[in-house]
């Protein structure tokens with residue numbers, strides 16, 4: 001039996017974020033991944049940003065009426081509060097945390113308001129690095145079709161050509177994240193089914209982070 005841990009001397013659980021263009025399939029893949037990890041014996045906590053906490057609720061409610069750096073600050077403030085109030089405590093309890101949107105979304109979405117990427121990075125640079133940042137990629141036309149059939153949730157998604165712009169912003173954000181030491185797994189979700197994509201992520205986690213349960217128990221005695 002193995003457990004997913006950052007390393008064999010850690011009791012902390014793994015932190016995995018998933019980002020990508022609106023309607024690429026983040027929530028769907030996350031649900032499949034959660035089921036797979038639970039079947040593997042992991043304790044899984046799924047969460048999302050903006051969070052359901054006070055700052056996340058404010059950010060979501062103000063997205064149509066506040067823009068630019070002010071909105072960017074709200075989303076990043078939510079991120080730091082989310083880390084402190086929910087993500088870190090769950091990780092320290094040994095749970096695997098799956099987060100639907102995280103820093104990569106913060107580097108991408110506020111660019112629709114023309115916010116300087118360097119400013120966005122400075123707002124997000126102190127957020128905890130996930131053990132794995134999954135970023136979904138796809139042919140923008142395919143994403144646009146998924147978005148149209150699901151329906152837009154806010155002004156960013158209604159902007160003409162938004163799927164193309166988001167894809168471009170994500171490519172740039174990934175380069176920045178890799179430079180900052182993030183472990184980024186980019187996967188193309190144009191044609192593969194969500195359960196297959198979840199399997200790819202699960203295999204990657206197993207390959208990099210599986211630790212024999214005996215070793216995690218041994219580490220506890222110290």
Ligand SMILES: Nc1ncnc2c1ncn2[C@@H]1O[C@H](COP(=O)(O)OP(=O)(O)O)[C@@H](O)[C@H]1O
Pocket residue numbers: 020021022023024025026027028029146150189190191192193194197
């Ligand atoms: N790999 C996929 N192939 C085809 N359709 C998908 C895939 N993943 C998700 N979808 C569909 O695309 C839509 C958006 O998925 P969703 O998970 O809500 O996206 P997101 O969370 O990225 O906004 C849903 O109708 C979903 O069923």
Ligand SMILES: Cc1cn([C@H]2C[C@H](O)[C@@H](COP(=O)(O)OP(=O)(O)O)O2)c(=O)[nH]c1=O
Pocket residue numbers: 022023026027049050075076101102105106107109110153154156157
């Ligand atoms: C995390 C985050 C989200 N957002 C936006 C992107 C989404 O449009 C919105 C979340 O909406 P939601 O409907 O939950 O997401 P999705 O469309 O992916 O299903 O919040 C930001 O603008 N900045 C951020 O940092």
